[in-house]
Amino acid sequence: MKHSPTPRSRGKKPSRPRRRWLGWVVKLGLVGLVVLAGFAIYLDAVVQEKFSGKRWTVPAKVYARPLEVFGGLKLSQADFLRELEALGYRRESSVAGPGAFAVTGGAVELQTRGFQFYEGAESPQHIRVRFAGDRVASMSRPGGGELAVVRLEPLLIGGIYPAHQEDRILIKIDEVPPLLVDALVAVEDREYFNHFGVSPKSIARAMWVNVSAGGLRQGGSTLTQQLVKNFFLTSERTLSRKAMEAAMALLLELHYDKWEILEAYLNEVFLGQDGQRAIHGFGLASQYYFGQPLSELKAHQVALLVGMVKGPTYYNPRRQPERALARRNLVLDLMVEQGNLDVAQAAQAKQQPLGVTPRGRLADTSFPGFLDLVKRQLREDYQEQDLTEEGLRIFTSFDPLLQLKAEEALAETLQRLGARKGVDEIEAAMVVANPETGELQALIGGRQPRFAGYNRALDAVRPIGSLVKPAVYLAALERPSQYTLTSLIEDEPFSVTARDGQVWQPQNYDQKAHGTVYLYQGLANSYNLSTARLGLDLGVENVLRTLQRLGVSRQWPAYPSMLLGAGGLTPMEVAGMYQTLANGGFNTPLRAIRSVLDGNGEPLKRYPFEIQQRFDPGAIYLIQNAMQRVMREGTGRSVYNQLPTSLTLAGKTGTSNDSRDSWFAGFSQDLLAVVWMGRDDNGSTPLTGASGGLQVWARFMAKADPMPLEMPVPDNIVLAWVNAHTGEGSAEHCPDAVQMPYIRGSEPLPGVSCGIPPAESVMDWVRGWLN
Numbered sequence: 001m002k003h004s005p006t007p008r009s010r011g012k013k014p015s016r017p018r019r020r021w022l023g024w025v026v027k028l029g030l031v032g033l034v035v036l037a038g039f040a041i042y043l044d045a046v047v048q049e050k051f052s053g054k055r056w057t058v059p060a061k062v063y064a065r066p067l068e069v070f071g072g073l074k075l076s077q078a079d080f081l082r083e084l085e086a087l088g089y090r091r092e093s094s095v096a097g098p099g100a101f102a103v104t105g106g107a108v109e110l111q112t113r114g115f116q117f118y119e120g121a122e123s124p125q126h127i128r129v130r131f132a133g134d135r136v137a138s139m140s141r142p143g144g145g146e147l148a149v150v151r152l153e154p155l156l157i158g159g160i161y162p163a164h165q166e167d168r169i170l171i172k173i174d175e176v177p178p179l180l181v182d183a184l185v186a187v188e189d190r191e192y193f194n195h196f197g198v199s200p201k202s203i204a205r206a207m208w209v210n211v212s213a214g215g216l217r218q219g220g221s222t223l224t225q226q227l228v229k230n231f232f233l234t235s236e237r238t239l240s241r242k243a244m245e246a247a248m249a250l251l252l253e254l255h256y257d258k259w260e261i262l263e264a265y266l267n268e269v270f271l272g273q274d275g276q277r278a279i280h281g282f283g284l285a286s287q288y289y290f291g292q293p294l295s296e297l298k299a300h301q302v303a304l305l306v307g308m309v310k311g312p313t314y315y316n317p318r319r320q321p322e323r324a325l326a327r328r329n330l331v332l333d334l335m336v337e338q339g340n341l342d343v344a345q346a347a348q349a350k351q352q353p354l355g356v357t358p359r360g361r362l363a364d365t366s367f368p369g370f371l372d373l374v375k376r377q378l379r380e381d382y383q384e385q386d387l388t389e390e391g392l393r394i395f396t397s398f399d400p401l402l403q404l405k406a407e408e409a410l411a412e413t414l415q416r417l418g419a420r421k422g423v424d425e426i427e428a429a430m431v432v433a434n435p436e437t438g439e440l441q442a443l444i445g446g447r448q449p450r451f452a453g454y455n456r457a458l459d460a461v462r463p464i465g466s467l468v469k470p471a472v473y474l475a476a477l478e479r480p481s482q483y484t485l486t487s488l489i490e491d492e493p494f495s496v497t498a499r500d501g502q503v504w505q506p507q508n509y510d511q512k513a514h515g516t517v518y519l520y521q522g523l524a525n526s527y528n529l530s531t532a533r534l535g536l537d538l539g540v541e542n543v544l545r546t547l548q549r550l551g552v553s554r555q556w557p558a559y560p561s562m563l564l565g566a567g568g569l570t571p572m573e574v575a576g577m578y579q580t581l582a583n584g585g586f587n588t589p590l591r592a593i594r595s596v597l598d599g600n601g602e603p604l605k606r607y608p609f610e611i612q613q614r615f616d617p618g619a620i621y622l623i624q625n626a627m628q629r630v631m632r633e634g635t636g637r638s639v640y641n642q643l644p645t646s647l648t649l650a651g652k653t654g655t656s657n658d659s660r661d662s663w664f665a666g667f668s669q670d671l672l673a674v675v676w677m678g679r680d681d682n683g684s685t686p687l688t689g690a691s692g693g694l695q696v697w698a699r700f701m702a703k704a705d706p707m708p709l710e711m712p713v714p715d716n717i718v719l720a721w722v723n724a725h726t727g728e729g730s731a732e733h734c735p736d737a738v739q740m741p742y743i744r745g746s747e748p749l750p751g752v753s754c755g756i757p758p759a760e761s762v763m764d765w766v767r768g769w770l771n
Helices: 016-052 077-086 178-188 200-213 223-231 239-255 258-268 281-290 299-308 321-337 343-350 368-378 384-389 400-417 465-477 519-524 528-538 540-550 560-564 571-582 617-633 637-641 693-704 759-770
Strands: 060-063 068-070 100-104 107-111 115-117 120-122 126-132 135-140 149-151 156-160 270-274 277-280 393-396 427-433 440-444 488-491 515-518 593-597 603-606 650-655 661-667 672-678 717-723 737-743
Touching: 060 368, 060 384, 068 135, 077 100, 077 107, 077 126, 077 400, 156 368, 178 223, 178 258, 178 299, 178 321, 223 239, 223 258, 239 258, 258 281, 270 281, 270 299, 277 281, 281 299, 299 321, 299 343, 321 343, 368 393, 368 440, 368 593, 400 427, 400 440, 400 693, 427 571, 427 693, 465 519, 465 528, 465 540, 465 560, 465 571, 465 617, 465 650, 465 661, 488 519, 488 528, 515 519, 519 528, 519 617, 528 540, 528 560, 540 560, 540 571, 571 617, 571 661, 571 672, 617 637, 617 650, 617 717, 617 737, 637 693, 650 693, 661 693, 672 693
Parallel strands: 060 393
Antiparallel strands: 060 156, 068 149, 100 107, 107 126, 115 120, 126 135, 270 277, 393 593, 427 440, 427 672, 488 515, 593 603, 650 661, 661 672, 717 737
């Protein structure tokens, strides 16, 4: 007979509440594991989705024109060196690699960097450029062999940024100097190539520091964790966020190799602030601080950038140079400690200055007025998202050398005029273009051209005053049977009564009447009375149609006051009008963009220039002749106080009522420039067109060294000798004889030679006397 074990032999039964509690623990544990697994799966999906997709929204980059160098090019050595320095080329005793140049007398030796142009990639070239005066005498390879043409890479002048204002230049890991990788690992994560996303040693060290400090002071983050924090998370300092950061770092290293993660870090890390623009990645930081591509950085430059990772604001080399220098030298010491540099190399690097570019130089790429124009023209073809996220490369006609000369001309003129009362309240705008192609080369939107804001070149609609007058005279010269340059017109007072009873009574600027004058004199001296009479004889509607053919799209009422410039235009619109006058009557819409590449460097769109003949070449030849007389003998003659008299130019001054607006528009063979000066509140100024806008224009032209205006004589133009006082036909050898152009058939009939009767009349007189 078996006996059942006693309760004591079976052991004490657990109580029911305890069994129930253990069951809940197990269940909760299982649920927790499920939740944790689900969260891990979610984090894994987040990591892979973002890291494998388009990692960054890359702003469109806007470039200036590339400088094309060839024998015979009008380019001084000083301007060439200025361009090289703007591009961040290094002046050295001998050229050892891309981005370096050396100067020997009148020759410059350099190695270009190469660039991905619209037409394709161009490799770096080692060249020697020799100068003679203000021209390129020859271009060759150092070892011999002439070169036809070489293009420098274009200057990056800005970008079109998304709402978060992040900017970066994406780099590939094989483009990164090995020294940068070594320095970054030495300073930020010595175990980077050995851990799996988190470093137990770093965590233990951080815990010890935090416990000792009684709070969260150090995170022990690896490079992978730093990337996760910047790429996926916020910067809050909590334990939960740190735990998530560690988990995501492990997942990141599970799916991607070390070099791919490092490449992402190099492109993501924050390295400074440029106004509202955030500088991300070493590629952009290299350009922003040194004006050089990353591949050209030396040890002291690499050390500075790596040192700034810890605190870009605290170690800002422009604002805190002493801190930055100390931090850089500490990085150099760590690089010696890790065997990346030897003691001698580090010592030499410590002797170097910080080497950052100063603010305000051309390399700082701050041209808000021109960039505003580019954005407006781009938005006609692209959506905002395309411009701010797809990494487009925009190539423009912007000439940084001409832009600087325009800015300098404006600043110097304002300084010279500074003693005049009210000049400190005067604003300004300027537009510079190529008259043959219509390409815009420089643009100033205000008297402080490096500050973004109201762009007066594009948006300030102001009465153009006498700038309208060439349209009046052109409308007349298109009627050669009625008008020539030597037609006589009346500069006498008159008045016009409108239907509403209002009386319009123009006056000359000098408050005088000048009697009977030649047609060209009315334009050269900007006489209001003779111009208005002529315009009324032609018909105001006909003059307005001439303006439309010149390129003015605004619809103005056919009031007589429009003949003297009561209508308003922007400086850009004036430039479009004068481009047609400068280009032989061929209208070409002004444009700033040449071509666009997509984010992969593939051609996307080209912007060829359009051209349309609007006027007879003979009539344009005559109006250009009259506009040259403006400069030689009329309201623009003071230009030759600053320019050589051998330089042929054409232009027109403009002053609106009460001197509220000072204008000048003029051109040479290769440059068209329009200047406006005035007050934003439309108040009176102490300036006329000749004392304000013309002075800026002349100073700019003196710096730009333009080609003289050369007008080929059209087939329908003949040159005839006339008496300067009467306008009657004369002969070349006669006193007061001048040669004037006429449309064929409108020239005066040959007159009596020098006032002497013809030979037949003399003989008849002699015979009569003898008889």
